[in-house]
Amino acid sequence: MATRREFVLGAGAAAATLPRLIGSGIGGPASAAEGVKPGEDHWDQGRVRHLIPTVNHDRFLIKASFNPPLLGVPDLEVGANRVRGQMNGAGGDSWQFDVTGLKSSTPYKLTLRAAGGRALCEPWSLSTFPAPDAMPDRLRLMIYTCGGGHDALNEGLPEGKTGWLPSALRRRLLQRGLSFKPDALIANGDQVYWDLRAPQASKMSGASPHGIAIAGTFDRAQPIFGTPNETVFRRATGPQIIPQYGALLRSTPVFFMQDDHDYFDNDEATDDIITFPPDHFMLELARATRQLYYPEYLPDPNRPLGLPGASAPDRPPGVAEAYGTLRYGKLAEILLYDIRRSQTLNGPSAVFVDGTVENWLKARMADRDVVHVVNIPSNPPGWSAGKWGEWYPDILRDGKLTTDIAKPYWQTGWLKQHDRLMQAVAAMPGRIPLVISGDLHAIAEGRMMSSGSLDFSKNPIEVILAGPLGTGDRGWPSAFRGIGASVxxxxxxxxxxxxxxxxxxxxxxxxxxxxxxxxxxxxYHKQAPEVIDTLEPFRVTELKRP
Known part of the structure; x- marks a missing residue:
């Protein structure tokens, strides 16, 4: 059994870092109105609007956008080598750079240059991960969920209320996390919110009169790029990504996952519409967001190239869009999986992840080559808010979760797959059985002692909700659904x-x-924005290998 030590900051320690309280409203409306400030962290980003990289042990993949758009093809200098940019979309503002043949555990100096050779921003550094057979002595990750939210949708709400935390405050939280110098960042789903058809969520998002006034209306019969849909898409998505991230992540490898809202809908099911699995247009929207703004997952030797959403002919060779790996030598392998992409509605045989994905996950957990194997699904084991698209059959009635009433359109096969995966997690000998997830707009930690007839008491599964970066008043489960995350x-x-x-x-x-x-x-209702800059942990948990 994994052992743990827990530390909760006492009143005296907490008092040293507690901010002044504010009576009501958002913590600092002036700060919420701030945009990206080039050079604010002492780095001149020049014409770069945003810059987001990912890495493995021998490759970089970088997404970037520029203002004004570039008229020629830019180059990325990586050490003594030069890589030509590939344009994403036809506007000349969005590009990607796929850098191969790199040495593991090596920092590289990077420089972006316009077609004429002029530097587009100040040089910066980025390092590859350790080789798969190396044994690094440490790895540090920053992890959160629910990072999206359109500032314009906060307009017109009651005084002091928000739909989403303003992007300037999300950016400030991000900066605080980055101050701890993580080796990589994992953003677990809901990078954007622009729901279009979900009966409840769309009314306060992309299908609301305010949302339509901001971005316009999609024509679902037309492609995203090269049609009027592209303008709608960019208005809906760009303000949720570019001001928040800018170039803050230029030297921090990122792993952006997708969940229901990244397909432009909430998971809802009624007699009129069942929003998932994603239809063709939803899939194209999710793919377009990743294409323009944040990188796909680079290949891993132990992840099949034929999993759903992998090896698409219109993407860099071998990359994956839905199921990824953060491999850090022999120290850690983090399994990242989107439970919406291959979701089915097949009753007792229904799944959230395709059978080939389940087999890959279980094979990696059974393999003994890596010290730590951690599961990070986009939908959380351990808690429920009575939503339709969850692992569990619980439904909300009279303010409580119950299974006495059947949840409409919920599939029994989803829970069967949950139990198969949790059984594989608990069966890993010599490892900490750990699952970190998001989606439920909360910070939490627990130990799963049993699941149905499965007894995990000899090796309880550690389950964690990583915390939401961008949730506002209307997004908390207790506000949106009438109940917080519950067992x-x-x-x-x-x-x-x-x-x-x-x-x-x-x-x-x-x-x-x-x-x-x-x-x-x-x-943000009780703390001033400047508190974020010196935010300290309120709880520390140490999990020891058995």
Whole structure:
């Protein structure tokens, strides 16, 4: 059984970092109105609007946009080598750079140059990961969920209320997390919110009169790019990505996952519409967001190239869009999986992830080559808010979760797959059975002791909700659904940190002996924005390998 040590900041320690309280409203409306400031972190980003990289042990993939758009093809200098840019879209503003043949564990100096040779921004550095057979002594990750939100949709709400945390405050939280110098960042789903057809969520998002006034209306019978849909798409998505990230992540490899809202809808099911699995237009929207703004997953020797959403002919060779790997030598392998992309509605044989994906996940958990194997699904095991598209059959009635009433359109096969995966997690000998997820707009930690008839008491599964970066008043489960994240009836859980509906993130430190999780929280109704700049963990949990 994995052992743990837990630390919760006492009143005295917390008082040293507690900010002044504000009576109501958002923590600093002036800060919320700030945009990206080139050079604000002492780096001149020149014509770069945003710059987001990912890496593995021998390759970089970088997405970037420029203002004004580039008239010629830019180059990326990587050490002594030069890589030609590939245009994403026809406007000349969005480009990608695929750099291969690199040495592992090596920092490289990067320089972006316009077609005429002029530098487009200040040079910066980016490092490759350790080789798969190397044994690094540490790894640090920043992890959060629900990073999206369109500032314009906060307009017209009651005084002091938000739909999403303003992007300037999300950016500030991001900067605080980056100040701990993580080796990589994982953003677990819901990078954008622009719901179009979900009966409940779309009314406050892309299908609302305000949303239509901001971006316009999509024609679902037309392609995204090269039609009027592209203008609608860019108006809906760009303000959720570019001001928040800018070039902050230029030296931090990122792994952006997708969940329901990244397909431009909430998971909802009624007699009139079932929003998932994604139809063709939803899939094209999700692919377009990744194409323009953030990188696909680079290949991993142990991840099949034929999984759903991988090796598409219109993407760089071998990359994946839905199922990814963060491999850091022999120290850690992080399994990243989108549970919406291949979701089915086949009753007792229904799945959230395709059978080939399930086989890959179980094979990696059974393999003994890596010290730590961690599961990061886009939908959380451990808790429920009674939503339709969850692992669990619980439904909300009279303010409580119950299984006495059948949840309409919920599929029994989803829970069967949950149990198969959790059984594989708990069966890993010599490892910490850890699952970190998002989606539920909360910060939480618990131990899954059993799932149905499966007894995990000899090796309880550590389950964590990493914390939402961008959730606002209308997005908390207690506001949107009438109940916060709760333990479903199918599970026996030991809740060491009951779900907290506040913005936040975690910093996870891996060594060969342990995984240490530091939890950060921010309440924009009670804390001033400047508190973010010195935010300290309110809880620390150390998990020891058995």
């Amino acid at each position: 479903p009836t199918h599970l026996q859980m030991q809740e060491n940190l009951k779900p907290i509906e506040e913005n936040g993130f975690i910093i996870a430190d891996f060594t060969p002996e342990s995984i240490t999780i530091r939890y950060f929280r921010f309440n």
